Amino acid sequence: MVNLLDQSSLFLQQLVNGITLGGVYALIAVGYTMVYGVIQLINFAHGEIYMLGAFLAYTMVTVLGIPFFAAFILTILVCACFGIILDFVAYRPLRKAPRLAALITAIGMSIFLQNLALMIWGSQIKSYPRDMFPAIFLKPALSIGEVSMTWMQVFMLSITVLFMVILHLIIHKTKIGTAMRAVSQDKTTSALMGIGVNRVISFTFAIGSAMGGMAGVLVGLYYNAIFPTMGYIAGIKAFAAAVLGGIGSVPGAMLGGGVLGIAEVMGAGYISSEYRDGISYAVMIAVILFKPSGLIGRQIGEKV
Amino acid sequence: MRWQLYKKDPRFVFLSLIFLAVLLPWLPLGASTNYVLRIMTTAVLYMILALGLNIVPGFTGLLDLGYVGFYGIGAYTSGLLSIHYDLSLWVILPLAALNGALWGTLLGAPTLRLTGDYFAIVTFGFSELVVLVLRNELWLTRGPMGLPGISPPSIFGHPLTSDWEFFYLILLLLMIVLLVVTRLQDSRLGRAWFAIREDEIAAQCCGINLIRYKVTAFAISASIGAMGGAFYAKWFKFIHPDMFKFWESILILCLIVFGGMGSIAGTMLGALILIPLSEVLRAVLPQGMFNARYLIYGLVLVLMMRWRPEGLVPFERAQAKKAKLAQERLEI
Numbered sequence: 001m002v003n004l005l006d007q008s009s010l011f012l013q014q015l016v017n018g019i020t021l022g023g024v025y026a027l028i029a030v031g032y033t034m035v036y037g038v039i040q041l042i043n044f045a046h047g048e049i050y051m052l053g054a055f056l057a058y059t060m061v062t063v064l065g066i067p068f069f070a071a072f073i074l075t076i077l078v079c080a081c082f083g084i085i086l087d088f089v090a091y092r093p094l095r096k097a098p099r100l101a102a103l104i105t106a107i108g109m110s111i112f113l114q115n116l117a118l119m120i121w122g123s124q125i126k127s128y129p130r131d132m133f134p135a136i137f138l139k140p141a142l143s144i145g146e147v148s149m150t151w152m153q154v155f156m157l158s159i160t161v162l163f164m165v166i167l168h169l170i171i172h173k174t175k176i177g178t179a180m181r182a183v184s185q186d187k188t189t190s191a192l193m194g195i196g197v198n199r200v201i202s203f204t205f206a207i208g209s210a211m212g213g214m215a216g217v218l219v220g221l222y223y224n225a226i227f228p229t230m231g232y233i234a235g236i237k238a239f240a241a242a243v244l245g246g247i248g249s250v251p252g253a254m255l256g257g258g259v260l261g262i263a264e265v266m267g268a269g270y271i272s273s274e275y276r277d278g279i280s281y282a283v284m285i286a287v288i289l290f291k292p293s294g295l296i297g298r299q300i301g302e303k304v
Numbered sequence: 305m306r307w308q309l310y311k312k313d314p315r316f317v318f319l320s321l322i323f324l325a326v327l328l329p330w331l332p333l334g335a336s337t338n339y340v341l342r343i344m345t346t347a348v349l350y351m352i353l354a355l356g357l358n359i360v361p362g363f364t365g366l367l368d369l370g371y372v373g374f375y376g377i378g379a380y381t382s383g384l385l386s387i388h389y390d391l392s393l394w395v396i397l398p399l400a401a402l403n404g405a406l407w408g409t410l411l412g413a414p415t416l417r418l419t420g421d422y423f424a425i426v427t428f429g430f431s432e433l434v435v436l437v438l439r440n441e442l443w444l445t446r447g448p449m450g451l452p453g454i455s456p457p458s459i460f461g462h463p464l465t466s467d468w469e470f471f472y473l474i475l476l477l478l479m480i481v482l483l484v485v486t487r488l489q490d491s492r493l494g495r496a497w498f499a500i501r502e503d504e505i506a507a508q509c510c511g512i513n514l515i516r517y518k519v520t521a522f523a524i525s526a527s528i529g530a531m532g533g534a535f536y537a538k539w540f541k542f543i544h545p546d547m548f549k550f551w552e553s554i555l556i557l558c559l560i561v562f563g564g565m566g567s568i569a570g571t572m573l574g575a576l577i578l579i580p581l582s583e584v585l586r587a588v589l590p591q592g593m594f595n596a597r598y599l600i601y602g603l604v605l606v607l608m609m610r611w612r613p614e615g616l617v618p619f620e621r622a623q624a625k626k627a628k629l630a631q632e633r634l635e636i
Contacts, residue, residue, distance in 0.1 A: 042424070104609050115596050284426075
């Protein structure tokens with residue numbers, strides 16, 4: 001194949017694939033970054049919500065026979081509820097506990113959910129039935145020379161961009177968005193100003209989990225493979241994207257996702273495909289070490 | 305009454321436990337003796353690993369998710385040294401510990417400047433990278449084919465083969481690690497760690513060099529983990545990159561959270577309860593569902609943090625205990 005394609009079109013093709021993948025990372029990363037912004041907790045279980053999203057859509061389509069687009073929307077709603085429940089059950093009781101306790105709970109929830117999925121759906125790799133979505137998805141939408149982009153990629157990218165815009169509007173133009181920004185700055189003061197802090201945190205979890213579940217379905221479609229441990233790797237990569245962009249910043253998560261997706265695809269294509277996952281970890285470690293505030297995050301000073 | 309004896313002198317419990325352990329291979333267990341011995345060897349190995357991990361989250365208050373990376377480094381150091389150079393276990397153990405400490409320092413020195421959350425995630429990334437390197441650098445580790453044919457350790461020219469010999473060997477190692485860890489806990493170093501755990505800023509104001517003490521904690525923890533790995537390779541005689549995946553870190557973390565973070569007795573008790581329990585689950589759960597035991601470990605982490613964050617045997621400083629007793633006497 002490499003011989004057939006000339007180098008520049010191979011590069012462009014990789015770029016297209018990388019941007020698509022990066023969009024999905026960005027969708028997951030938003031969940032990490034919003035939760036971190038509001039309660040300063042790395043929600044390790046977020047990757048599991050992404051995995052549950054993929055499996056819920058699969059079950060709805062294959063077992064219950066719901067049409068794909070309806071299942072897609074239902075999954076998003078169920079995942080949002082799931083995020084709220086997760087916060088309510090696991091994290092809310094520990095709001096005043098040391099951060100180590102909340103972090104360990106997050107790890108515990110992640111392991112628990114992952115193995116629950118393993119027990120329910122088994123460890124075999126499952127794939128969405130081919131006839132569940134319009135056949136046009138697999139056909140190229142645009143092709144310039146050797147470079148092509150399928151309708152699936154167009155669908156994924158447009159969904160990602162659409163929801164990022166919606167999210168931006170929610171955060172900056174609505175009352176609840178203002179409340180979220182207030183809570184992320186100072187919980188006590190916002191409570192004194194009449195903001196229901198717990199309600200705002202629940203809302204944050206709901207939005208983040210909805211995006212995560214959506215990303216799960218999209219990736220399930222794109223790679224056509226879902227399995228219980230998919231959330232653990234994708235979760236870490238998305239976290240890397242969030243850190244890369246600057247944790248707590250939503251535009252940062254988008255930028256970080258894009259950069260990481262491209263870096264991963266390029267690295268796998270040009271450096272070594274065995275170390276595909278390693279590239280994300282290495283990027284993450286390097287960013288944390290040399291620029292912990294991320295590309296466009298604000299400097300976080302330690303409060304005394 | 306026995307319990308009162310413990311209150312007076314905790315060494316009594318330790319001595320009786322050691323006595324029981326030494327007796328274990330000779331108890332009339334019939335055909336299952338070797339099975340029980342292998343399980344107990346695993347439990348003691350995990351005690352050592354848990355004691356090593358405990359130094360970082362327990363003593364210093366930082367979440368280390370990459371501990372298994374050092375365990376793997378130790379195991380591969382041991383395996384490769386004994387295959388290529390045929391070194392004795394008594395040379396390999398210190399070398400593996402040194403290698404672990406080296407990597408611990410290399411990773412710790414830059415990353416321990418970060419806040420706790422970032423440190424946790426970087427250590428996680430490190431352990432994943434270790435597995436990737438073990439899996440892909442075929443020239444060194446044979447990758448997914450694993451490393452078979454590691455020679456058994458020998459003492460005075462006598463190669464260890466039977467289960468009770470390995471059991472005594474790991475018991476000896478446990479004693480050494482236990483001695484080191486308890487002495488560390490009550491030393492100046494230990495006090496500095498506790499100060500960092502309780503309040504970093506206050507500790508810094510008291511003149512504690514945060515980075516230096518954190519890196520020391522991390523390096524010592526890593527070297528104990530690597531030593532455990534070195535024994536494991538010599539005992540199991542076969543190692544594979546998949547043995548050192550992230551789940552092992554979670555399991556060891558679970559042991560210390562269950563037993564009591566920061567408490568040496570608790571950490572050991574956690575391993576003593578949960579490791580044989582997992583073997584029971586292996587026998588009870590149907591084939592293929594064995595990995596679902598992590599469901600229980602995850603649940604243990606969540607429930608312990610919610611209802612009993614101090615663990616089964618809460619951590620208590622010797623000094624603080626004395627002070628409390630004195631206080632009680634005064635009040636009477």
